[in-house]
Amino acid sequence: MASSTSLLFPVFTLFSILFLASSSKDNIPATITIPLTSTFTSKLSTEPLDFLQHLASASLSRAHRLKHGTISPLVKASLFPHSYGGHTIPLSFGTPPQKLSFVVDTGSHVVWAPCTTHYTCTNCSFSDPKKVPIFNPELSSSSKILDCRNPKCLPGCPRCNGDSKNCSYACPQYSLHYGTGAAYGVFLLENLNFPGKTIHKFLVGCTTSAARVPTSDALAGFGRTMFSLPMQMGVKKFAYCLNSHDYDDTRNSSKLILDYSDGETKGLSYAPFLKNPPDFPIYYYLGVEDIKLGNSLLRIPSKYLAPGSDGRGGLMIDSGFAYGYMTRPVFKIVTNELQKQMSKYRRSLELEALSGFTPCYNFTGHKSIKIPDLIYQFRGGANMVVPGKNYFVFIPEISLACFPVVTDAGTSTLEFTPGPSVILGNYQQVDYYVEFDLKNERLGFRQRTC
Ligand SMILES: *[C@@H]1O[C@H](CO)[C@@H](O)[C@H](O)[C@H]1NC(C)=O
Numbered sequence: 234m235a236s237s238t239s240l241l242f243p244v245f246t247l248f249s250i251l252f253l254a255s256s257s258k259d260n261i262p263a264t265i266t267i268p269l270t271s272t273f274t275s276k277l278s279t280e281p282l283d284f285l286q287h288l289a290s291a292s293l294s295r296a297h298r299l300k301h302g303t304i305s306p307l308v309k310a311s312l313f314p315h316s317y318g319g320h321t322i323p324l325s326f327g328t329p330p331q332k333l334s335f336v337v338d339t340g341s342h343v344v345w346a347p348c349t350t351h352y353t354c355t356n357c358s359f360s361d362p363k364k365v366p367i368f369n370p371e372l373s374s375s376s377k378i379l380d381c382r383n384p385k386c387l388p389g390c391p392r393c394n395g396d397s398k399n400c401s402y403a404c405p406q407y408s409l410h411y412g413t414g415a416a417y418g419v420f421l422l423e424n425l426n427f428p429g430k431t432i433h434k435f436l437v438g439c440t441t442s443a444a445r446v447p448t449s450d451a452l453a454g455f456g457r458t459m460f461s462l463p464m465q466m467g468v469k470k471f472a473y474c475l476n477s478h479d480y481d482d483t484r485n486s487s488k489l490i491l492d493y494s495d496g497e498t499k500g501l502s503y504a505p506f507l508k509n510p511p512d513f514p515i516y517y518y519l520g521v522e523d524i525k526l527g528n529s530l531l532r533i534p535s536k537y538l539a540p541g542s543d544g545r546g547g548l549m550i551d552s553g554f555a556y557g558y559m560t561r562p563v564f565k566i567v568t569n570e571l572q573k574q575m576s577k578y579r580r581s582l583e584l585e586a587l588s589g590f591t592p593c594y595n596f597t598g599h600k601s602i603k604i605p606d607l608i609y610q611f612r613g614g615a616n617m618v619v620p621g622k623n624y625f626v627f628i629p630e631i632s633l634a635c636f637p638v639v640t641d642a643g644t645s646t647l648e649f650t651p652g653p654s655v656i657l658g659n660y661q662q663v664d665y666y667v668e669f670d671l672k673n674e675r676l677g678f679r680q681r682t683c
Pocket residue numbers: 355356444
């Protein structure tokens with residue numbers, strides 16, 4: 234990633250200079266557009282089977298973390314071996330601005346960056362925490378430590394004996410738990426700089442230590458709760474159009490758009506966001522009626538498709554997950570039908586064993602391959618059609634492909650596990666313009682070459 238990110242930086246620097254030159258507030262842009270870089274494309278191993286194994290293992294970790302929300306205690310699980318297929322944007326904090334790359338994560342709730350040269354990361358997949366790019370608050374004149382008087386200090390301050398209104402102590406250290414990982418640090422209020430716009434007193438975490446986090450990048454939570462990046466900025470919607478696919482490094486970078494305007498985007502279909510269960514306030518759950526594979530309706534029981542008040546079930550859309558997840562009963566329905574429709578192709582049990590994905594196919598000898606579309610039928614009537622090439626992972630060199638959606642471990646005895654039952658990953662969103670319409674609580678989408 235280092236190479237592609239650094240290519241983007243000159244563009245961003247230019248924007249920053251333009252911003253510094255215009256201090257007036259008259260020129261506030263209605264939209265802010267930021268280049269989006271895939272975390273997969275440039276760090277990949279060139280060995281396809283290694284790639285698949287990393288993908289499987291990273292997907293499982295991601296599923297595990299999302300299934301556990303952020304309020305669970307730290308649980309033991311495997312390392313994130315590699316990045317899990319997310320996307321990053323450059324963000325610029327402080328005065329003068331310091332630029333870092335942040336993973337865009339609709340499944341998490343705050344924005345934080347490693348912020349000290351003594352940053353430690355235990356059991357993290359990247360080699361040297363000393364080389365992690367950091368935001369250094371000591372070099373910024375606008376950095377302030379969040380104190381107990383500020384209502385944003387949510388955990389409260391035991392040291393203030395109930396009188397936080399007149400208590401100038403620093404807000405206590407945070408510990409953010411991500412299912413398999415954790416981050417510790419202090420919250421700052423800082424300037425977040427865009428060309429033509431500065432958000433003052435943006436709440437950003439200064440992380441001093443972490444464990445088992447998947448990337449050395451900083452993290453930008455884009456979830457539905459109040460301290461996520463879009464919520465703090467007060468944008469009405471944000472959107473992206475993803476063009477990165479498989480391990481193809483040659484495509485252009487995608488864009489993330491932060492939008493303050495009220496106007497309707499032309500030509501979009503919509504899926505409503507559903508009310509969140511109390512234990513999962515962050516995620517974007519989509520109202521889905523059913524799923525089709527080609528022409529076959531899969532008749533998935535509705536308890537899996539809408540979240541219950543106990544936090545079980547529901548379909549969430551996720552920016553930080555390559556291929557997604559289905560809980561075992563849903564996975565069985567989908568893969569049984571898939572195998573039926575793909576029965577003329579040879580299964581590769583060998584690749585299934587190696588990769589951990591099911592089913593995998595060996596297409597050797599077939600001139601053309603037909604994979605049915607995966608179709609989400611949303612409440613209100615809109616359909617999202619995902620072509621086979623966007624929900625299968627291919628190894629073209631040896632004519633193999635797998636259905637890379639992960640499911641619960643075979644050892645899980647629960648038929649109906651807590652957390653979302655279906656996670657729609659970002660590869661399924663490739664070549665769609667996807668708009669999170671926060672004001673109208675809906676997801677807009679349109680097929681498009683990005
Ligand atoms: C790191 O991993 C080792 C080996 O799996 C384990 O013993 C140790 O407790 C882990 N440390 C943390 C802080 O998770």
